[in-house]
Amino acid sequence: MTSRVRGVIARSKGEPVEVTTVLVPDPGPGEALVAVQACGVCHTDLHYREGGIGDDYPYLLGHEAAGVVEAVGDGVTSVAPGDFVILNWRAVCGECRACRRGRPWYCFATHNAQQKMTLEDGTVLSPALGIGAFVDKTLVAAGQCTKVDPAVPPEVAGLLGCGVMAGLGAAINTAPVTRGDSVAVIGCGGVGDAAILGARLAGARTIIGVDIDPRKLELAKQFGATHVINSRETDPVERIQELTGGNGADVVIEAIGRPETYLQAFYGRDLAGTVVLVGVPTPDMRLEAPLLDFFGRGGALKSSWYGDCLPSRDFPLLVDLHLQGRLPLERFVSETIGLGDVEAAFAAMSRGDVLRSVVVF
Numbered sequence: 014m015t016s017r018v019r020g021v022i023a024r025s026k027g028e029p030v031e032v033t034t035v036l037v038p039d040p041g042p043g044e045a046l047v048a049v050q051a052c053g054v055c056h057t058d059l060h061y062r063e064g065g066i067g068d069d070y071p072y073l074l075g076h077e078a079a080g081v082v083e084a085v086g087d088g089v090t091s092v093a094p095g096d097f098v099i100l101n102w103r104a105v106c107g108e109c110r111a112c113r114r115g116r117p118w119y120c121f122a123t124h125n126a127q128q129k130m131t132l133e134d135g136t137v138l139s140p141a142l143g144i145g146a147f148v149d150k151t152l153v154a155a156g157q158c159t160k161v162d163p164a165v166p167p168e169v170a171g172l173l174g175c176g177v178m179a180g181l182g183a184a185i186n187t188a189p190v191t192r193g194d195s196v197a198v199i200g201c202g203g204v205g206d207a208a209i210l211g212a213r214l215a216g217a218r219t220i221i222g223v224d225i226d227p228r229k230l231e232l233a234k235q236f237g238a239t240h241v242i243n244s245r246e247t248d249p250v251e252r253i254q255e256l257t258g259g260n261g262a263d264v265v266i267e268a269i270g271r272p273e274t275y276l277q278a279f280y281g282r283d284l285a286g287t288v289v290l291v292g293v294p295t296p297d298m299r300l301e302a303p304l305l306d307f308f309g310r311g312g313a314l315k316s317s318w319y320g321d322c323l324p325s326r327d328f329p330l331l332v333d334l335h336l337q338g339r340l341p342l343e344r345f346v347s348e349t350i351g352l353g354d355v356e357a358a359f360a361a362m363s364r365g366d367v368l369r370s371v372v373v374f
């Protein structure tokens with residue numbers, strides 16, 4: 014029987030989001046119906062609303078979520094009703110060129126539900142990142158459900174489904190930071206702070222947080238930055254060099270997605286060091302720098318998609334580290350809100366007031 018539930022949609026470009034009735038089909042083969050318990054508000058949700066990702070309105074927003082499996086379709090063996098899961102947008106296919114080469118974290122053919130969630134008049138909804146989780150119940154591919162220890166609160170667990178995983182993974186998977194490294198993180202929002210946490214977990218010796226907002230620098234210290242730089246007041250490249258014996262950091266993680274901060278990352282690293290871009294730029298942005306510097310400085314320039322995570326490997330591990338008190342993920346939850354508060358949360362996010370607002374159900 015189709016479920017009639019409440020969900021948050023972006024009906025058209027730039028319009029405030031609205032809570033409306035969403036029809037969710039019963040799970041078909043390979044699908045799971047999940048009762049959402051918590052879903053974080055991410056920049057990508059706002060980008061969908063603003064038309065930055067596509068024109069397939071209306072969008073069912075939300076994609077950083079945890080909940081309980083309510084029903085599964087035919088052939089599903091990986092999860093069962095009652096399982097506590099984090100939703101992921103990397104349900105690997107096992108067959109694409111990346112999966113076949115043993116690099117499933119690059120999977121190019123990830124799975125989503127086949128059936129569509131709709132409005133009451135039958136209008137098909139486009140779920141954000143193939144999830145759509147600002148809704149009481151959502152329909153996903155079973156592979157998008159990653160079972161984790163249910164002892165973790167859902168508002169904490171859900172964050173691993175997107176932004177926090179992106180930042181942690183930029184440090185521990187993409188770079189990867191190793192014991193003794195010096196690391197600088199440019200942009201200390203939710204993603205950057207997660208990168209700081211990841212660098213600490215990996216054993217970095219020096220961790221430098223760079224931001225223009227003093228509130229964020231304070232948080233960066235709490236997450237494990239050994240030094241912070243207000244780049245509005247101090248040249249970050251010079252200061253990173255000073256803090257690293259005059260050389261630059263072994264790894265610089267850019268967690269904003271802007272050309273000027275990318276260049277700070279590029280020049281703030283040591284010779285043969287690594288830059289990781291995890292911030293998402295917009296299509297109009299351009300980079301201008303001498304090509305010779307790209308050769309002469311050597312090293313690796315990497316991008317981190319979703320923290321190069323493999324949900325089945327990373328989510329249960331990170332939840333267990335959290336439960337052991339080694340990964341304070343609860344600090345990312347700035348506020349818990351209701352389904353009707355997503356628009357206000359976008360405003361808080363744009364003002365820089367929060368690391369994460371999390372809708373709880």
Ligand code: APR
Pocket residue numbers: 056057176179199200201202203204205223224225226229244268269270271274291292293294362365367368
């Ligand atoms: N220099 C230094 N810091 C800056 C600058 C700048 N020019 N501009 C913005 N910042 C800081 C902000 O003060 C804020 O602390 O960058 C941080 C960005 O954090 P959030 O807005 O909270 O965004 P977050 O959720 O962390 O995501 C960062 O990663 O996944 C992507 O789409 C996401 O592009 C976004 C980025």
Ligand code: ZN
Pocket residue numbers: 105106107108109110111112113117119120121122123
């Ligand atoms: Zn694949």
Ligand code: ZN
Pocket residue numbers: 055056057058076077175176
């Ligand atoms: Zn996201």
